[in-house]
Amino acid sequence: MLNPSPAYSGYTAYGYLEPGVDYQPFELAAEVGRVPGYDLALDAGEQERLNRLLSENIVFSLHEHAVVLPEDEGQIRRYNRTGRQRTGYQGLAHSQLTAVIDNFMAGASCVTSTRGWKWDDMIYALGFRLADLAKQDFVRLATSTADIHAAKRDGHLALVAGFECSTMIENELDRIDMLYGFGVRQLGIAYSQSNMLGSGLSEPGDGGLTTFGRRAVERMNKLGILIDISHSGDRTCMDTIEHSSVPVMITHAGARAVWPTDRMKTDETIIACAERGGLIGLEAAPHTTLSEAHPVHTIESVMDHFRYCVDLVGIDHVAFGPDTMFGDHTAVHRAYAGNYAQKSPEGVDHPRVEYVDGLENPGENFINITGWLVRNGFSDEDIVKVLGGNAMRVLERVW
Template structure:
């Protein structure tokens, strides 16, 4: 784990308010030390190289939920119903990250509906978090590549606001402009279930990108919104890639050729995305990027997907979007299983884990990824690409 960032002054979420009086208080999970640290067994020379890379390069997570969960799994929905997710400032200060695309857990807010993804719920999730960010100066709300580079120079962490799904825009194209005005810079097409734009990956029949979806893609291209197809169905994903005038991203997924579940992307989609200039960020949420060689989900499982994708489309089109948070991620999946059930056709048997060893939360993810890459002989140039350089290149074209 990285040392605490010098710029971080100890601020915790909503320090400007009085817990219990101004908002409902919950006992929160620890932001570091919840599970044992992963031991990579690096040599002194290898660790020094990791430390140098983490200090010098732009370290960019393409997809996280940079919040701390309640200590009790029974409080997860109760906290989310308030709309006030807690940014994990202390944990982030130990991450070594330059930038993170934070997807705000808008679908889990469920303030006005148990089913999530409502416009009002998204505004709660976005508004509370951004108000809190404005009261401190370590994590900055980034809206451009220049903001990210400035944060690196100033010893800050750049948080890019993203949303995994566009269901809340309903049939209103202008809501894309509104989201951009609120500072959102990445928007997913569909989250597992179909919506006005296209099909999600849980649908048995994927009708592809709709006419409205094409108009939404055009609007996102015009305004400069990064498009994410991680949770979209295969045909919808291909339609988005084809219709977009700029690259799109698979911000958090893996290769279906490695682990055959709907949550992973087939070669056809990964290749099409790369051929149009986009990239895939490797996922690490529990029970996703498993591999036949590492059935107990861990950093080694994830890196099996990484190696496969590098071989498939090249090092310039691969990055990391671990999709983690601070606290019991498996408990979140159990809490919302009925909301976002995903098709698991062809799923192989694997053990249920309590956490993904080596990629359990944003504080440890990239130090361990960098360590694995160093230990496995990747060059400094290639490591810099997959830890952030590839993302900055694509964002420079999209934004």
């Protein structure tokens, strides 16, 4: 494990308030060392190269939920209903990240409804966490690429606020402007289930981007909001790529040719996204980016998708969005299984895991990704691209 950032002072979430008086306390999962560390088996030269690549370059995760979960699985929904999810400052201090698009676990907030994705719930999730960010000096809200470069220069971590879907705007186009004003710089189209903009990937049919969805894409383009299509249906993905005047991203997914589930993207979608200048970020949430070669989900499974996508569209259009959190990710899936159930493909089975070895939380992901790339002979130039160079190039155009 590498040393934590010297800019981190030890602050913990809502440290400016009194637990039990100002907010409801929960026993939280460990941010560091919750599961055994992943053995990269690097020699001294490889370890030195890993350290140098992380220290000298922008390291950018396209998709995480940088919050700490309760230790008790049975408390997850109760915790989320308070709206006060805890940023994992300690874990992030160990991450070597320069920037992260944080998607706030907003769909799980369920403050005013048990079904999630309500406007008020998004404002709870966003407002509480940004108030907390303002009370400490390590993690900084980023709304421009200049903010990310400044974070690298100053040894801080830049947090980009994003939401995985736009369901909460309902049919109110101006709510996109409001979210931009609150600091949001990334929005997904649909989260598995359809909404006013388009179809989600779990639907039996995909009607594509709606007329309202096209107007929403145009508004996001005008404002400078990154559009994410990770959870959208195939036709909605293609329509969004075509209609957007700037590149869009698949911030967290994999290749369906490697693992045949609807959660993965077709070659057609990945190629179209890349041809318009976008990226695919490789996903690592448990039981997503598996492969026939590595059906037990580990970093090796994820990297099978990485190699495939690099061969398909080139290294300039691939990055990483591991989609992890601090705590038991599989417990979240169990807690919300009834909310966001997805289709189970016929004939596709695999062993279940408690966590993805090597990509378990935001604090370790990019250390292990970089180590894997070093160990497997990728050049410095290519590693710098997938760690953050590709993401920054696209965001310069979008923002």
